Amino acid sequence: MKLMQLVKDQKAAFLDGRTRSLKSRESSLNQLRKLIYRHEKELCDAINEDFGKPYIESYITEIYTLLDEIDYHLKNLSTWIKPVSVGGPIVTFPSKNIIYQQPKGTILVIGAWNYPVHLSLMPLIGAISAGNTAILKPSELAPVTSAKLKELFDRYFKPEILAVAEGGVEETTELLEQPFDHIFFTGSSRVGKIVMKAAAENLTPVTLELGGKSPAIVHEDANIEVSVNRIWWGKTINAGQTCVAPDYVLVHKSIKEQFIQTSKNVLSSFFQNDFQVGKNYTRIVNDDHFNRLNELLNKSKVIHGGLTNKQSRFIEPTLIDANWEDEIMKEEIFGPLLPLLTYDDEKDIPQLMNSMSAPLALYMFTENKEFQDFIIENVPFGGGCVNDTISHLGNHNLPYGGTGYSGMGSYRGKYSFNTFSREQGILKKPSWPDPDVRYPPYNDTKLKWFKRLFIK
Numbered sequence: 001m002k003l004m005q006l007v008k009d010q011k012a013a014f015l016d017g018r019t020r021s022l023k024s025r026e027s028s029l030n031q032l033r034k035l036i037y038r039h040e041k042e043l044c045d046a047i048n049e050d051f052g053k054p055y056i057e058s059y060i061t062e063i064y065t066l067l068d069e070i071d072y073h074l075k076n077l078s079t080w081i082k083p084v085s086v087g088g089p090i091v092t093f094p095s096k097n098i099i100y101q102q103p104k105g106t107i108l109v110i111g112a113w114n115y116p117v118h119l120s121l122m123p124l125i126g127a128i129s130a131g132n133t134a135i136l137k138p139s140e141l142a143p144v145t146s147a148k149l150k151e152l153f154d155r156y157f158k159p160e161i162l163a164v165a166e167g168g169v170e171e172t173t174e175l176l177e178q179p180f181d182h183i184f185f186t187g188s189s190r191v192g193k194i195v196m197k198a199a200a201e202n203l204t205p206v207t208l209e210l211g212g213k214s215p216a217i218v219h220e221d222a223n224i225e226v227s228v229n230r231i232w233w234g235k236t237i238n239a240g241q242t243c244v245a246p247d248y249v250l251v252h253k254s255i256k257e258q259f260i261q262t263s264k265n266v267l268s269s270f271f272q273n274d275f276q277v278g279k280n281y282t283r284i285v286n287d288d289h290f291n292r293l294n295e296l297l298n299k300s301k302v303i304h305g306g307l308t309n310k311q312s313r314f315i316e317p318t319l320i321d322a323n324w325e326d327e328i329m330k331e332e333i334f335g336p337l338l339p340l341l342t343y344d345d346e347k348d349i350p351q352l353m354n355s356m357s358a359p360l361a362l363y364m365f366t367e368n369k370e371f372q373d374f375i376i377e378n379v380p381f382g383g384g385c386v387n388d389t390i391s392h393l394g395n396h397n398l399p400y401g402g403t404g405y406s407g408m409g410s411y412r413g414k415y416s417f418n419t420f421s422r423e424q425g426i427l428k429k430p431s432w433p434d435p436d437v438r439y440p441p442y443n444d445t446k447l448k449w450f451k452r453l454f455i456k
């Protein structure tokens with residue numbers, strides 16, 4: 001009931017136009033900037049309490065990225081909201097034709113736990129820029145961060161403009177029954193289907209930011225040391241609990257041994273066998289995920305790593321010798337286990353990958369432009385990098401989103417603004433002239449004139 005009232009209040013606030021002007025949008029963005037900037041330490045501490053993420057990792061991936069995005073919106077918003085004039089065909093002459101960017105209304109943002117500040121606030125920036133009111137439902141699996149966001153939003157914003165609604169399945173289900181104007185969901189494909197079904201009841205458009213098994217392909221010409229560094233960085237940041245982490249690695253069979261040896265060196269230089277102290281390495285979020293990963297690990301052939309500690313929910317970054325049929329290749333891993341597979345002929349790669357659902361990201365390590373184009377053209381995936389992992393998310397000029405089971409729609413920068421705006425086409429006509437060729441009564445002369453004027 002309280003949630004239903006909150007949605008009603010936000011809809012009323014939207015309709016009275018309070019969020020529409022450039023000034024009010026900029027003011028909310030600045031307020032959000034203040035909230036993040038002033039309370040960054042409290043937010044990072046909350047994340048650390050939830051699942052032991054090191055401060056520097058939280059600062060870079062959660063705080064910095066948000067401040068950077070807000071600044072980008074503040075810099076460009078006055079251009080983005082301008083109506084755009086377009087041309088028209090002769091049949092509409094004389095007229096002016098204009099595309100307006102209309103805010104959608106009241107938005108629901110549902111966040112995931114693994115980057116609990118970033119994934120909650122990043123879409124919200126776009127919702128504010130586009131002139132909407134919004135309710136954020138952070139993940140209950142990062143409860144300390146969720147409570148901190150609620151506390152801060154209550155202090156910094158009026159609830160009828162921007163509000164945090166905490167809760168798990170029950171509260172989210174209630175929220176999903178409300179007639180939102182857009183739902184932005186980040187999470188699993190399983191829950192993505194639930195969200196889309198619920199949204200269909202109110203014909204609410206959705207953006208789904210989901211997951212999948214994102215591969216890293218290492219071609220025979222790759223710089224092995226750089227590839228291994230960047231793959232293990234992508235895999236160990238947040239202990240592999242990243243939607244765009246390389247899920248598994250597919251290397252050319254001629255470089256398998258080199259990849260293994262370099263992995264051992266890189267991992268010992270990254271962590272100096274000092275994981276247990278936890279300054280450089282995140283914990284697994286909860287017992288269920290720890291047990292799931294531990295089970296996968298126990299069924300696997302470990303090449304390097306394999307240490308675990310149930311009490312502190314620690315899992316060592318682990319390289320695994322794998323086959324396509326193995327259990328670990330069936331689902332997104334979402335943890336620090338890296339299956340290693342090989343290929344012989346690059347022509348086989350699309351068939352191997354396309355037997356699984358399209359991943360959120362794909363990474364390829366190679367200098368060979370033909371190989372890059374071959375993969376980009378023949379394997380569907382959300383987005384990705386050549387010779388890197390994850391860093392495509394660091395550029396607000398690139399749209400970020402999945403395809404098929406890894407999601408629909410995209411955001412970041414202008415793409416966020418577009419996601420939460422509705423394009424409205426308006427044709428403005430002068431009252432004169434008003435030729436009667438289109439009006440009844442119809443006759444052959446009118447048709448003849450129409451054809452003569454408009455058909456080439």
Ligand code: NAD
Binds near residue numbers: 115189211242332402
């Ligand atoms: P999840 O789907 O379990 O939960 C996400 C959100 O959905 C939470 O807020 C949760 O409260 C809500 N939820 C859970 N069950 C629900 C139900 N039955 N009905 C209604 N709402 C429900 O996902 P998660 O465990 O938080 O995150 C992990 C998944 O998210 C992975 O698959 C990962 O790849 C994906 N992910 C994707 C992105 C991206 O940007 N594309 C980012 C992070 C995570």
